[in-house]
Amino acid sequence: MTISDEALHKEVTAWLAANWKPTFRGxxxxxxxxxxxxxxxTMVVEARWAVPRWSExxxxxxxxxxxxxxxxxxxxxxxxxxxGQDRSNLWANTALAYASPSFKAKIVxxxxxxxxxxxxxxxxxxxxxxxxxxxxxxxxxxDHYVVNGQKVWTSSAAEADYGMLxxxxxxxxxxxxxxxxxxxxxxxxxxxxxxxxxxxxESHFNEVFLTDAIASAENLxxxxxxxxxxxxxxxxxxxxxxxxxxxxxxSGAKETGGETNxxxxxxxxxxxxxxxxxxxxxxxxxxxxxxxxNTARAKADLAQGTSxxxxxxxxxxxxxxxxxxxxxxxxxxxxxxxxxxxxHPRAEDANFLTLNAYFTSIGGGTDQIQRxxxxxxxxxxxxxxxxxxxxxxxxxxxx
Amino acid sequence: MASFTDEDRTALTDAxxxxxxxxxxxxxxxxxxxxxxxxxxxxxxxIAEMGVVGLVVSEDHGGxxxxxxxxxxxxxxxxxxxxCGPLLSSGVLAxxxxxxxxxxxxxxxxxxxxxxxxxxxxxxxxGDAGEWTPEAIEVSATEDGALTGVASYITHGQNADIxxxxxxxxxGIGVFEVAADAPGMTITALPxxxxxxxxxxxxxxxxxxKALRSDxxxxxxxxxxxxxxxxxxxxxxxxxxxxxxxxxxxxAKARVQFGRSIGSFQAIKHMAADLLLESESATxxxxxxxxxxxxxxxxxxxxxxxxxxxxxxxxxTVTATSVQMHGGIAFTWAHPAHLYLKRARSDAQLFxxxxxxRERYLQAFGx
Ligand SMILES: Cc1cc2nc3c(=O)[nH]c(=O)nc-3n(C[C@H](O)[C@H](O)[C@H](O)COP(=O)(O)OP(=O)(O)OC[C@H]3O[C@@H](n4cnc5c(N)ncnc54)[C@H](O)[C@@H]3O)c2cc1C
Numbered sequence: 001m002t003i004s005d006e007a008l009h010k011e012v013t014a015w016l017a018a019n020w021k022p023t024f025r026g027x028x029x030x031x032x033x034x035x036x037x038x039x040x041x042t043m044v045v046e047a048r049w050a051v052p053r054w055s056e057x058x059x060x061x062x063x064x065x066x067x068x069x070x071x072x073x074x075x076x077x078x079x080x081x082x083x084g085q086d087r088s089n090l091w092a093n094t095a096l097a098y099a100s101p102s103f104k105a106k107i108v109x110x111x112x113x114x115x116x117x118x119x120x121x122x123x124x125x126x127x128x129x130x131x132x133x134x135x136x137x138x139x140x141x142x143d144h145y146v147v148n149g150q151k152v153w154t155s156s157a158a159e160a161d162y163g164m165l166x167x168x169x170x171x172x173x174x175x176x177x178x179x180x181x182x183x184x185x186x187x188x189x190x191x192x193x194x195x196x197x198x199x200x201x202e203s204h205f206n207e208v209f210l211t212d213a214i215a216s217a218e219n220l221x222x223x224x225x226x227x228x229x230x231x232x233x234x235x236x237x238x239x240x241x242x243x244x245x246x247x248x249x250x251s252g253a254k255e256t257g258g259e260t261n262x263x264x265x266x267x268x269x270x271x272x273x274x275x276x277x278x279x280x281x282x283x284x285x286x287x288x289x290x291x292x293x294n295t296a297r298a299k300a301d302l303a304q305g306t307s308x309x310x311x312x313x314x315x316x317x318x319x320x321x322x323x324x325x326x327x328x329x330x331x332x333x334x335x336x337x338x339x340x341x342x343x344h345p346r347a348e349d350a351n352f353l354t355l356n357a358y359f360t361s362i363g364g365g366t367d368q369i370q371r372x373x374x375x376x377x378x379x380x381x382x383x384x385x386x387x388x389x390x391x392x393x394x395x396x397x398x399x
Numbered sequence: 400m401a402s403f404t405d406e407d408r409t410a411l412t413d414a415x416x417x418x419x420x421x422x423x424x425x426x427x428x429x430x431x432x433x434x435x436x437x438x439x440x441x442x443x444x445x446i447a448e449m450g451v452v453g454l455v456v457s458e459d460h461g462g463x464x465x466x467x468x469x470x471x472x473x474x475x476x477x478x479x480x481x482x483c484g485p486l487l488s489s490g491v492l493a494x495x496x497x498x499x500x501x502x503x504x505x506x507x508x509x510x511x512x513x514x515x516x517x518x519x520x521x522x523x524x525x526g527d528a529g530e531w532t533p534e535a536i537e538v539s540a541t542e543d544g545a546l547t548g549v550a551s552y553i554t555h556g557q558n559a560d561i562x563x564x565x566x567x568x569x570x571g572i573g574v575f576e577v578a579a580d581a582p583g584m585t586i587t588a589l590p591x592x593x594x595x596x597x598x599x600x601x602x603x604x605x606x607x608x609k610a611l612r613s614d615x616x617x618x619x620x621x622x623x624x625x626x627x628x629x630x631x632x633x634x635x636x637x638x639x640x641x642x643x644x645x646x647x648x649x650x651a652k653a654r655v656q657f658g659r660s661i662g663s664f665q666a667i668k669h670m671a672a673d674l675l676l677e678s679e680s681a682t683x684x685x686x687x688x689x690x691x692x693x694x695x696x697x698x699x700x701x702x703x704x705x706x707x708x709x710x711x712x713x714x715x716t717v718t719a720t721s722v723q724m725h726g727g728i729a730f731t732w733a734h735p736a737h738l739y740l741k742r743a744r745s746d747a748q749l750f751x752x753x754x755x756x757r758e759r760y761l762q763a764f765g766x
Contacts, residue, residue, distance in 0.1 A: 128726050130656035153727045197732035199722075199740075205730075276754055323719075335529025335552050335748045338598060341590040351592045354744070355737070362726055368666040388658030397658050 008067055012074040015047055020080045036081040041114045044082035049075070050112045051086035058096060059112060060086065065299060090237035091118045094164065098181070098221035098230050107162075107183065119160035120238075121151045121167075121184060121208060122231070128153075129369050132175040132228060133388075133396065136167040136210060138182070145220070147184060147213040153363070157193045157206040160186045165215075166231055168393065169224055175393045179227030181234075183219045190214060200355045235365065242364050243314020244295055246322055262325070265346065266332050280328040287324060291317040312378050315360065316370045322357035329353060403469050412472045415451055418442075419480045425735050431483050432594040432738075436558055438484030443516055452490040453514025455627065457498065460510035467630045471689035474631045475638030475682075478714075481742055483595045485519050485555040491631045492554070493520035496563055496624035500574060500613040509561060509576075520561040522574075523550035523601060524621060531625060531751045533572055533618050538603055540566040540573055544610050545583075546603040554749065556599025557588040564601075564608065565621060572618045575608035582606065593745035595738065626699075628750055629707045630692055633685035636710035636746050640678040640717040643739045647671065647721045654726075661724075670724055674717045681713035701763035708753035708760065714743040 003011075024040035044050045045059050052068040054060025063071070068086070075083040085092060092111040095104055110116045127133040136149025147167060157163065162183045170178035184191070190213030195203040222230040262281045266272040291314060298310035329350035330337045339347040361367045375381040388396040403411075422442045431439050446452055455470055456462020463469075470491065477486060494513050497505050497520075512518025526537025529552045538548035546566055556562065564575045577584065583606040589598045613620050648671055651662030661667050688706035691699045718740040722729040729736035747753060 123727065126655075128656065129661075130658075133656070133658075153730070199730055199732060199734075199737035201732065330744070331752075331754070334752055335525075338529075338552065338591055338593070338596075338745050338748050339589055340592040344590070347592065351744075355740075358722055358730055361723055362730060366726060367723065368664070371666065384657075384664075386657055397655060 003067070005067065005070060008063075009070050009074065012049065012071050013077075015049070016074060016078050016080060019043060019047075020078050022079070025081070036114060038114045040080075041082050041112065044080075045109060045112045049083050051089075051092070052083070053086040054096070058108065085112055088237075088241050090234060090241060091164065093237050094221065094230065094234040095183070097233055099183070100218050100220070103183070103218040116161040117156065117159045119154050119157045119163045119186070120234075121154055121157075121163035121165040123153045124150060125152050129366060131166060131231065132179065134166055134168055134179065136165070138167040138169045138180060138215070140169075143217055145182065145215040145217070147182075147190070147210045147215060149210050151208040151210070153196075153205045154193075154208045155205045155363075157186065157208050158195060162186060163191075163208070164221075164234060166227055169227075171394045172392050173225070174390050175388060175396060176228045177225060178393055179231070180224050181221045181227035181230035182215045183221060184210075184213060184215050185219070188213060198355075199358075200352060238364050239315045239370075240311060242360055243291070243311075243316075243318050246318055246360050262328060262332070265329065269332050269334075269336070269346075271332050277328075277332055280331060284321065284324050284328050287317065287321045291321060312370070312374050315364065316367055316374070319357065319361035319367050319370075322353060322360050326350060326354040326357050403465055408469055408472055411450065411454075411469065412476060414449060415446070415473055416476045418445060418449065419476055419482060423480045423482050425738075428481050428483060428595060428738065435588075437555075437595070437597040438558070443484055446484075446486070447514070447516025452486060452516045453494070453510075455491060455498075456494050456510050456514040457506075460506055460514060462494070462510065462514040467627060467689040467692040468686075470627070470631050471634035471685055474634030475641075475685070478635030478638030478640075478742075479642035481595050481639065481738055485521065485558050485597075487628060487631055487635070488521040488555040488559070489513055489519045492522050492624055492628045493561070493563055495627040496522050496574065496620060497611075499620035499623035500611050500617065501615075501620075502611045502613060505576065505611050518561060519555065519559045520563065521553055521555045521559040522563040522565070522621075522624065523553045523556065524565045524625075525550065525552055527551050527600075529748070530755070536565050536567055536572065538564055538566040540568050540575060540608065540610070542569070544575060544608050546575060546577065546606040546608045549600065549602055551589070551600040552749070553599045553601060555597045556601060557586060557597055562601070563611070564603075565617070566608075571616060572621075574611045574613070574617045574620065576611055577606060577608045581608070591745065593741040595742055596745050625750055626692055626703050629703055630685065630689045632746055632750065633681070633688060633706040633710040636714035636743070637678065637681040637685040639739055639742060639746075640674075640681050640710075640714045643717050643721050643736070644671070644674050644678050646735070647674070647724050650725055667724055670720055674720055677713040677716050681710040684709040698763075701760055704756045704760040704763055707751065707756040711743075711747040711753045711756075715747050718743040 024037050026037035048059055048061050049071055051060045052063040052071045055062050072084040089111060092108055095107050095111060099107060122131055124134050124136060126135060136147065138145050138147050149167065163186050165182040165184040166179055168178050169180040190211050192209040194207045196205050196207060197203050198205060262284060266277050266281060271277045294310045295314055333346055333350055337347050337350050340351055341348065376383050427439065431437060450463045451473055453462035454465040454473060458464040490513065494510060497509055509518065509520060513520055525531050525535045526549050528535045538546050538550050540546050546564060550564060560579050562577045562579065564577055566573055566575055583604045585602045587600045589600055591598050651667050651671060652660055654661045684706040688702040691702040722736050722740060725736055728734050
């Protein structure tokens with residue numbers, strides 16, 4: 001069934017006009033489509049606007065990228081969240097691709113509606129960049145799995161209902177081959193979450209101790225021993241989201257992207273006539289614009305059925321944008337950046353951005369790892385020799 | 400000025416380093432940075448007894464009679480451990496200002512206390528604009544020495560017993576001495592992003608103050624005091640950068656990913672090499688400027704300006720890159736990387752920004 005662009009646009013704008021109220025903005029469960037109440041997200045899902053690219057069987061409309069963008073733009077135009085989750089909802093996309101039919105039927109709608117909170121149980125004290133080196137152990141006992149180990153830097157773990165868990169199920173095969181991927185229920189006695197204080201003075205990330213935690217058979221995603229493949233899908237979604245948006249200055253979870261921000265800031269600080277500052281602002285503004293152009297071009301390529309190398313660049317570009325923007329904000333404020341706290345919001349913004357930029361340049365795979373991936377997978381440069389790649393994991397040197 | 404031999408310098412620096420290792424480790428820094436005064440008074444007394452607080456105060460007034468060369472070395476050690484306290488504000492900036500003014504009465508009254516650490520002094524030289532130029536002064540003085548206006552970014556202003564305030568007068572700029580408990584004055588402690596630092600803002604409303612007369616123009620004396628302060632700060636930055644690089648290289652050797660030390664990856668190795676170039680250049684710039692100032696060399700203006708921006712940029716770059724090289728562990732409050740990063744950011748703003756000093760550097764060549 002096809003629909004014309006005009007008819008689609010009319011339908012979505014009419015629906016939004018009839019249903020959207022700004023009071024629907026609110027908190028969904030951690031990690032879900034930001035800034036919306038579950039009540040609103042439920043309406044969006046039931047009206048089939050949440051994942052327009054997906055099939056009708058899965059709350060979608062089977063639209064192509066071009067038409068899906070019409071829907072997303074209509075939502076953006078009124079400031080309504082919840083659409084475009086077929087690109088941005090890493091949890092739902094991973095579950096849709098890999099969960100068992102029974103689990104998928106339960107979890108996918110709940111994820112789209114923001115009813116369940118999620119976290120990523122990947123990194124461990126000894127395995128960060130080298131995720132295939134995880135040592136959290138999963139054993140099959142009767143009809144379920146028992147999990148033991150420690151995870152770290154787990155954002156939103158305290159609020160999460162499930163964690164996407166990467167763990168080792170086979171120690172006698174090489175590191176990438178013995179991994180499996182689970183949706184681990186977080187609210188159970190075997191899961192202990194201890195908050196870690198961050199350099200931003202917030203505590204979003206945590207240590208997670210897993211002691212005989214239980215996962216049911218249906219919590220396994222993909223085949224046993226096929227966890228590395230599932231992880232690649234999940235990481236691709238995570239990185240593409242991180243390449244398009246980032247948490248801006250402390251004042252909110254706004255996307256960075258308002259070109260006027262730096263110009264306004266410089267004007268307010270009386271520095272807009274300073275040629276050095278002008279040069280800096282032009283450079284950062286251009287970096288943001290170019291990243292958006294790259295992303296748009298990559299998407300257009302994708303729609304034509306080719307995979308796009310440019311997609312891989314987004315996260316690296318975003319990291320550079322954030323660090324540069326922080327530097328320029330600091331330069332504009334000068335000595336004002338010495339301060340912090342609610343009475344000094346401009347300084348607070350600059351300093352927070354300076355620190356939180358590392359969320360993008362370290363979290364989700366560091367800049368160095370992104371460069372390796374781009375060099376090897378995109379440009380086809382020879383791989384770094386990996387000393388432990390083909391060795392049974394039991395014999396691998398630990399971190 | 401007393402002449403320090405190389406042996407004297409080494410002996411003093413070694414003793415100071417031992418004391419800091421003993422008493423100013425990371426745990427101590429974290430403890431004192433959470434206290435309102437922000438430094439350890441007992442350690443302060445010991446540093447003073449060792450002759451470090453009064454290092455650049457003349458011997459006639461109870462000091463060590465040292466100069467920029469000794470001071471720079473000492474400050475490298477202070478920077479390496481992120482020493483908290485008014486060493487720079489009182490022992491360097493305020494003491495140098497009093498000496499540069501050449502006001503005998505003020506020297507006799509204030510320097511002995513500054514040198515033995517019993518009196519904490521600082522200088523209030525800029526306003527809300529936070530630029531260390533005559534135009535940025537926002538305090539004015541009447542004929543009879545009453546101060547009105549605002550001074551800000553006063554390092555350790557809340558700790559000081561005595562403030563030396565730059566103010567506009569009918570015929571130029573003057574320096575005024577005000578006691579912390581003088582009437583008609585409100586001192587506000589500002590919340591500093593760098594928790595190891597203390598800064599304050601003061602509003603003056605007809606505050607009675609004592610003019611410190613000088614033989615020459617007061618702004619020249621302020622510049623002379625700022626030069627000494629810049630050298631000290633450059634030393635702190637160079638020392639801090641070197642320590643952070645050391646920590647980072649140690650970690651790169653110890654941390655294993657992909658079955659090998661992360662330091663075996665060229666991405667990490669190359670970053671480390673670049674940071675060594677930064678921190679060595681900072682050390683050279685700081686030490687050269689100290690020597691130039693001590694000798695009154697021809698290139699003193701350009702050397703001090705160069706040290707000011709090269710050391711600020713090096714410390715900022717080294718600390719920022721270090722976080723990246725550590726990965727997630729350095730995103731935690733418990734790891735020291737952020738303490739250094741925050742100090743580097745504040746050091747780069749105090750007493751003038753790197754771009755201010757780049758401009759000065761060019762001007763020193765007549766450009
Ligand atoms: C704010 C924040 C939130 C996070 N949230 C989560 C979360 O929710 N869930 C989760 O599982 N993890 C999370 N992480 C962890 C993050 O994914 C890891 O920190 C990251 O992958 C790096 O791992 P590591 O910290 O162990 O550093 P390491 O892997 O030890 O890296 C240290 C340094 O070595 C470099 N390096 C390592 N290998 C190579 C190589 N092959 N070539 C070149 N350089 C290399 C790195 O680039 C880095 O500079 C978060 C991290 C941060 C900072």
